Amino acid sequence: VQGVFQHTKGVLNAVSGYAGGPAKMATYPMVGTGVTGHAEAVQVTYDPSQISYGKLMHIYFSVAHDPTELNRQGPDIGDQYRSAVFYVDDAQRRTTERLIALLRARGLAVVTRLEPAVRFWPAERKHRDYYLRNGKTPYCHTRVKRF
Numbered sequence: 001v002q003g004v005f006q007h008t009k010g011v012l013n014a015v016s017g018y019a020g021g022p023a024k025m026a027t028y029p030m031v032g033t034g035v036t037g038h039a040e041a042v043q044v045t046y047d048p049s050q051i052s053y054g055k056l057m058h059i060y061f062s063v064a065h066d067p068t069e070l071n072r073q074g075p076d077i078g079d080q081y082r083s084a085v086f087y088v089d090d091a092q093r094r095t096t097e098r099l100i101a102l103l104r105a106r107g108l109a110v111v112t113r114l115e116p117a118v119r120f121w122p123a124e125r126k127h128r129d130y131y132l133r134n135g136k137t138p139y140c141h142t143r144v145k146r147f
Contacts, residue, residue: 001042004064010051015043016123019086019115026121034078041086043120054095057085061099067112083110086117 005014018026021037031038046056061067065083073081087093096114103110 001060001064004059005042005044005056008046008051008056008059010049011044011046011056013043013045017041017043018080018121018123019043019117019119020084028124031080034080037079038121039080039082039084040073040076040123041084041120043122053092054099057096057099060085061103061110061112067100067103067110068108070111083112084115085112086115086120088117 002014002016005011017040018031018036018038019041020039021031023030023036023038026036026038030036031040044056046053065073067083069083071077071079071082073083085092085096087096093114096112100110100112100114
């Protein structure tokens, strides 16, 4: 997911990390156990004069992520790999809800959860830029689906 957004015009920064859990700290080994409540996430900072939040969500749902996979991303399984959008305000929540409703109306069984963004923990350096460092491995892929 980070790799897709790092190459999107208007995105100023995309950082891999962890969000959505009540634990007071999140690291890769902790989140990987599934007990912290956090999900692997990407914090995206963007310039709204170049790209809208709605367009970012369209990219997320159509290229960067499969919103129909419950508690998994490809071969990774567990709540820490859940399909989630962590919104920062009501406008983002409403935009995402509208997009999810549109996808469901088109027959997709979207399981993406909407959760308020409370705290984001940047991933350790060795867990950032994974696609840039490993993009040629079969594990790394993106999907393109037209909605």
